[in-house]
Amino acid sequence: MSENQNNEKKPIRITETILRDAHQSLIATRMTTEQMLPIVDKMDQVGYHSVECWGGATFDASLRFLKEDPWDRLRKFRDGFKKTKLQMLFRGQNILGYRPYADDVVEYFVQKSVANGIDIIRIFDCLNDLRNLQTAVTAANKEKGHAQVALSYTLGDAYTIEYWTDIAKRIEDMGANSICIKDMAGLLLPYQATELIGALKDAVTLPIQLHTHYTSGVASMTYLKAVEAGVDVIDTAMSPFALGTSQPATEVMVETFKGTPYDTGFDQNLLAEIADYFRPIRDDALESGLLNPKNLGVNIKTLLYQVPGGMLSNLTSQLKEQHAEDKYYEVLEEVPRVRQDLGECPLVTPSSQIVGTQAVFNVLTGERYKMVTKETKDVLSGKYGQTVKPFNPEVQKKCIGDTKPVTCRYADLIPAELETLEKEMEIYKEQDEDVLTYALFPQVAKEFFQYREAQKKKVDASVADTENGAYPV
Numbered sequence: 001m002s003e004n005q006n007n008e009k010k011p012i013r014i015t016e017t018i019l020r021d022a023h024q025s026l027i028a029t030r031m032t033t034e035q036m037l038p039i040v041d042k043m044d045q046v047g048y049h050s051v052e053c054w055g056g057a058t059f060d061a062s063l064r065f066l067k068e069d070p071w072d073r074l075r076k077f078r079d080g081f082k083k084t085k086l087q088m089l090f091r092g093q094n095i096l097g098y099r100p101y102a103d104d105v106v107e108y109f110v111q112k113s114v115a116n117g118i119d120i121i122r123i124f125d126c127l128n129d130l131r132n133l134q135t136a137v138t139a140a141n142k143e144k145g146h147a148q149v150a151l152s153y154t155l156g157d158a159y160t161i162e163y164w165t166d167i168a169k170r171i172e173d174m175g176a177n178s179i180c181i182k183d184m185a186g187l188l189l190p191y192q193a194t195e196l197i198g199a200l201k202d203a204v205t206l207p208i209q210l211h212t213h214y215t216s217g218v219a220s221m222t223y224l225k226a227v228e229a230g231v232d233v234i235d236t237a238m239s240p241f242a243l244g245t246s247q248p249a250t251e252v253m254v255e256t257f258k259g260t261p262y263d264t265g266f267d268q269n270l271l272a273e274i275a276d277y278f279r280p281i282r283d284d285a286l287e288s289g290l291l292n293p294k295n296l297g298v299n300i301k302t303l304l305y306q307v308p309g310g311m312l313s314n315l316t317s318q319l320k321e322q323h324a325e326d327k328y329y330e331v332l333e334e335v336p337r338v339r340q341d342l343g344e345c346p347l348v349t350p351s352s353q354i355v356g357t358q359a360v361f362n363v364l365t366g367e368r369y370k371m372v373t374k375e376t377k378d379v380l381s382g383k384y385g386q387t388v389k390p391f392n393p394e395v396q397k398k399c400i401g402d403t404k405p406v407t408c409r410y411a412d413l414i415p416a417e418l419e420t421l422e423k424e425m426e427i428y429k430e431q432d433e434d435v436l437t438y439a440l441f442p443q444v445a446k447e448f449f450q451y452r453e454a455q456k457k458k459v460d461a462s463v464a465d466t467e468n469g470a471y472p473v
Contacts, residue, residue, distance in 0.1 A: 012262040013049035013233040014254075015087060015209065017247050018278065019077075020052040022237035025213065025246040026295055027285045029061035033073040039277045040080035046266055046274070048084050049233050050120050053077050055088030059096045060441060063448045071116055071433040078117025085119035091349070092125040092132040093411045097440040098350055100383070102414040103135045105421070109436050110139035116433070124150035124182055126351040128167060129385030131409040134174055141175050148209065149174070150182040152346035155306060158388040164196060165203040172204045179204065183212035184348045185308035190218060190225040197229035209233035213245055215308065217298035220248040220256075227262050238271070240278040244296035251275065305332045306339075311352040318360050327363050334359040341395040342379050343387025354379060372399045382406035
């Protein structure tokens with residue numbers, strides 16, 4: 001038992017996820033800025049440790065589906081949250097995109113995120129390769145932001161308590177301000193949480209935060225044991241967008257610890273008002289089909305196959321397109337085998353999609369690795385980083401032949417690219433941040449910039465009509 005369990009009983013701090021991960025997990029990140037802003041003032045009164053409101057898929061979804069500038073959303077949040085820290089999720093060298101970027105782009109993105117209002121940057125890598133996190137951590141420190149390194153939690157022979165404590169010590173040495181255990185598939189069981197959190201609290205002095213999903217049905221119990229073991233912060237979501245593939249409900253965890261040494265001190269009446277605000281948004285999402293009731297249930301298969309909720313629905317739709325839904329269980333059984341071949345990597349964006357798609361090909365073609373995706377080849381070529389175990393040498397040979405795998409940090413091979421990106425998009429530029437939007441999603445960004453320009457022309461024309469005495473109907 002760690003010392004923290006005996007001596008350091010203190011109020012548990014809470015990060016609220018309803019403005020980012022909760023709606024990303026349940027309604028494909030479709031909540032608009034306009035839907036969120038009216039409740040910001042009340043949320044600011046709660047006393048949260050932080051509100052996670054940016055990063056992850058919010059950037060892509062804002063541009064692609066909502067026709068909103070994600071930077072504008074962040075600035076509006078910053079104006080509204082006077083006392084609460086704002087937090088974002090950041091994919092290490094991949095930033096918020098799907099490829100590794102040069103260091104100059106990573107540094108500039110961190111600089112602009114902090115300048116526009118982010119306080120805490122949660123930085124993770126899908127392989128837990130710390131080399132892919134160092135640039136972002138150093139940049140956050142330089143900008144006086146809080147650099148939190150998140151470990152992608154997974155199960156397997158290699159992922160022992162020693163593995164987690166060793167990597168935590170290395171994170172402390174690299175200059176991070178806190179550590180998060182990021183349990184994206186809801187794999188961490190209650191008594192394992194007691195052991196893991198206790199060991200981490202003994203190994204490092206950094207605050208430890210725990211993030212999990214309710215997918216497998218154990219998350220609230222896991223939080224209870226983690227808090228008793230000395231965890232510093234937990235991630236929860238307001239009840240209308242909690243449970244299922246999202247997080248445990250904020251109000252439930254607040255009530256659980258009421259009257260104990262871990263009491264948050266939050267006002268349940270205030271939380272009820274916030275929940276009342278979000279409930280009609282949830283009802284509309286259910287009615288329109290945006291919120292699939294399937295995402296609200298418990299899926300214990302998560303524990304059997306270690307497949308996150310989003311990955312399960314991805315596999316189902318891939319098989320449906322191929323008229324091969326009868327192969328579902330074969331594919332589920334193939335997933336862990338592919339994962340082993342690829343060095344027992346954690347399953348989180350983008351590794352979950354890579355492993356899942358490859359498992360589908362292996363089953364449908366009737367021969368393992370007969371058809372290989374570019375991304376699988378990139379993993380086996382070392383472009384995503386170092387895995388905890390070596391790759392299966394036969395699979396590696398079959399997929400990439402005599403290609404010499406990368407052993408250095410892949411970003412070391414990427415030349416500075418900010419200047420080139422600036423030139424490519426200068427005709428669209430209205431703010432410094434536009435180059436970063438373009439860097440992440442070039443095609444989507446161009447379409448958004450053109451849409452933004454067209455909207456401005458409409459407004460200008462409307463103003464001109466008004467000034468000339470012609471009022472638009």
